[in-house]
Amino acid sequence: MTAAVPGAPVLDAHEIHVRFPLARDWRGRAVRHAHALNGVSLQVRRGEAFGIVGESGCGKSTLAAVLMGLLKPSEGELRRLPRADGRPADVQIVFQDPQSSLDPRLPAWKVIIEPLVAAGRGSVDRAALRARAEVLARQVGLRPEQLGRYVHEFSGGQRQRIAIARALATEPDVIVLDEPTSALDISVQAQILNLLRELRRAHGLTYVLISHNVSVVRHLCDRVAVMYLGQVVEQGPAAQVLESPRHPYTRELLDAVPRLDRPWPEDELAPPAELPGNAVLPQGCFFRGRCPWATTGCDRPQVLLARPDAPLHAYRCHVAGTR
Ligand SMILES: Nc1ncnc2c1ncn2[C@@H]1O[C@H](COP(=O)(O)OP(=O)(O)OP(=O)(O)O)[C@@H](O)[C@H]1O
Ligand SMILES: [Mg+2]
Numbered sequence: 001m002t003a004a005v006p007g008a009p010v011l012d013a014h015e016i017h018v019r020f021p022l023a024r025d026w027r028g029r030a031v032r033h034a035h036a037l038n039g040v041s042l043q044v045r046r047g048e049a050f051g052i053v054g055e056s057g058c059g060k061s062t063l064a065a066v067l068m069g070l071l072k073p074s075e076g077e078l079r080r081l082p083r084a085d086g087r088p089a090d091v092q093i094v095f096q097d098p099q100s101s102l103d104p105r106l107p108a109w110k111v112i113i114e115p116l117v118a119a120g121r122g123s124v125d126r127a128a129l130r131a132r133a134e135v136l137a138r139q140v141g142l143r144p145e146q147l148g149r150y151v152h153e154f155s156g157g158q159r160q161r162i163a164i165a166r167a168l169a170t171e172p173d174v175i176v177l178d179e180p181t182s183a184l185d186i187s188v189q190a191q192i193l194n195l196l197r198e199l200r201r202a203h204g205l206t207y208v209l210i211s212h213n214v215s216v217v218r219h220l221c222d223r224v225a226v227m228y229l230g231q232v233v234e235q236g237p238a239a240q241v242l243e244s245p246r247h248p249y250t251r252e253l254l255d256a257v258p259r260l261d262r263p264w265p266e267d268e269l270a271p272p273a274e275l276p277g278n279a280v281l282p283q284g285c286f287f288r289g290r291c292p293w294a295t296t297g298c299d300r301p302q303v304l305l306a307r308p309d310a311p312l313h314a315y316r317c318h319v320a321g322t323r
Contacts, residue, residue: 015039018062090173113133140164160184
């Protein structure tokens, strides 16, 4: 179905910058910007689950919009591997809140096959479309006889199942999951994560999973990138990054996750320090003002350095390798 270049990335983001205008002068020229992405390079390979983790405002959803082709970078380039029909790789998305991302005026079965129809790839036959919606519904654990209902008539977890069925409809090359469980009840979160895992196993799907929740990424991802202030500060195989973090920010992020084997002490319940504003970017290392290791040399911009003993694991810190 897709052009076969073995091992070639489906999505290849190269030095992506995104700036949003915050204020304009009397001529309408932007004079202040939010620097949402500041040189993000990453590759998503077919069949992998790639996690993107970082705290609120670090640029995760902006990156999702770029990967989807919905937002043009201010600088840099996103390459999407061409499919056999010459069109760029098909990327679908599941948003955090299915209530607001799904059309309330359509019955569930029409919501599910909407992307197929929009892409001009659906059958024109209503019965065939309905049958396709029923197949997709079964795949995500919904009963086909429920599909005449409207989105508001489903529970939160069921709504997210509808959103997932919809993302599957075009048999996309990549599914971007932007905080797919953070609007759900804790009991339902695990069900949706397990569903995503099963679907990937059954259909060989490729995921980009975005979350501020490290546990979610740990549950589902093969590789992970950690973002801070619109940059990737650490990336590599999930086991290496999450079990042996090198960058001081990743360490802070992981320390903030309560674990069953290591309960959160009362006096550590304070939330992590605030992300600095992105209207004026720090000089040198972006994390410097908050870093316990800050020293000479941190006033220079940091590049990603490969870990000598595990070269797929890289971190943007000249001190980390010496600790
Ligand atoms: N349309 C916009 N106009 C101006 N600034 C924006 C716009 N969209 C995003 N930003 C800014 O870009 C930065 C990154 O936002 P983004 O939504 O990508 O963060 P995020 O990591 O997804 O956060 P969250 O975890 O809260 O969803 C933030 O500072 C945000 O305020
Ligand atoms: Mg977001």
